[in-house]
Amino acid sequence: MPDKLDGLTGSCVQISCSFDITDQNKYTFNSTILTSGVWIKENPDFGLHPDSVIFNSSKMVNRYQGKITGNMSKKNCTTVFFNVTTSYTNKYFFRIESQPFRGTDPYKSVDIVVRDLPSSPILTVSGEVKEGTPVSLNCSAVAPCPEHPPELTWTLPTQFTPENQLQENPDQTKSVLSTVTFTPSYLHHEKNITCTAVYPVGTSNKTAEHNMMLKVSFSPKDTSASISPADPVLVGSCVNLTCSSTANRPATNFTWFQISGGKPTQVATGLRYTLNVTVGDGGLYYCKARNSHGYGKSKEVQLAIKGRSIGRFYTTQHLQ
Structure with a gap:
């Protein structure tokens, strides 16, 4: 039988139960003879504590309302107790009564704990x-x-x-x-x-x-790149580019690309990219954030340089 069972007030408790007879006693147990099952509460020595017997399948009336559903002739003593209450919380022993065999296992018991509320799944x-x-x-x-x-x-x-x-x-x-x-x-x-x-x-x-x-592992999402300051800057100014993303596990690898001649070129790695602006730094940038599950790519951002476009316009007009 189980070592322990949890029960719920007002419901039933099923005790899965089976038994065997030791070799020296097998000749005294006859499975063809009607065998009774007895459940004893707290103390297996019911001779000194007759009130500890709470169920006997041979009797019509018992202290506990129950039924042996197993086939005793096949050594199955599975039992159901109905309408249990918290007072049923205790240790229980099983006894076999047949002719001429009678026996109790005092070393095997089941602890039944009956609660008013069910335990959490x-x-x-x-x-x-x-x-x-x-x-x-x-x-x-x-x-x-x-x-x-x-x-x-x-x-x-x-x-x-x-x-x-x-x-x-x-x-x-x-x-x-x-x-x-x-x-x-x-x-x-x-x-x-x-x-x-x-x-x-x-x-x-x-x-x-x-x-x-739920804790879901996923590749970087909502990856974005930002430039500070965002307004057009002078050549020689210091500019910070920052990459951000949402990921689980957090992104640990960041790569920066500049679009030059219509093609992306890797220019830096790291969450932040700081540069002292030169004429050739103007243009579009984006970043990639990567973790062990994949990567996310940001939209392109523009690094604008003050006077660059105007200077080119006048130079072109002068050459023409």
């Missing part, structure tokens, strides 16, 4: 969340009462189709798993997602949720 992401690459979000919620499992719903900043299934965990407990697969974009970065578990309890519901902020 577990929300996980498979792998890195990267733009353009499909990713799966998994939400898991305990299902202590498999007859009435929780319903899992999602709140996501994108279209999705969930896949839900009831599954058995390695510790023999049950849970509901909901998986959503989608392809994130940079627009999903730092958006909240929510998985909500809705447990039916009687005629009402009890809910619990888990919130998570």
Whole structure:
């Protein structure tokens, strides 16, 4: 049986249970004879504590309302307790009563913890969340009462189709798993997602949720280049060109290009490019910002030099 089970007030708790008989006692256990299952609370020595027996499948009336759903003749003692309350929180032992075999395992028990409110579902992401690459979000919620499992719903900043299934965990407990697969974009970065578990309890519901902020890795976006000062400058002036972008992970490589003769020529690297203006520095510039996921290119900006165009005009007229 599981070491621990979480229950919800007003719902049921299913204990996955099986047993075996040690070799020296196998000859005394006859699977064809009706076998009763007994659940004992807190202390396996029910001879000294008769009130610790809370359920006996051979009796019509018990302290706990329950049912052994497993086939005892096949050594399956899976049991369901109904309408559990917080007073059920305790340690439980299982006993077999047959003819002529009777036995209790005092070293194996299950701790049942019953709460008024359900525990939050577990929300996980498979792998890195990267733009353009499909990713799966998994939400898991305990299902202590498999007859009435929780319903899992999602709140996501994108279209999705969930896949839900009831599954058995390695510790023999049950849970509901909901998986959503989608392809994130940079627009999903730092958006909240929510998985909500809705447990039916009687005629009402009890809910619990888990919130998570998406962290999407993406190449540089909104890359822009700026010039300071932006107005036309004199030859010999100092000008700063700055490249900026939005990226996750942040851009670490910046490259500057000047358009000369209609073709781009790389002129510098770095977030900022500072130059003392010469006649040949005038013209169009742009930058590229790059991180491990790709790069973004800015629009072109104009570095204008005072008097350059006018001087060329007069020189041309004079030559003509």
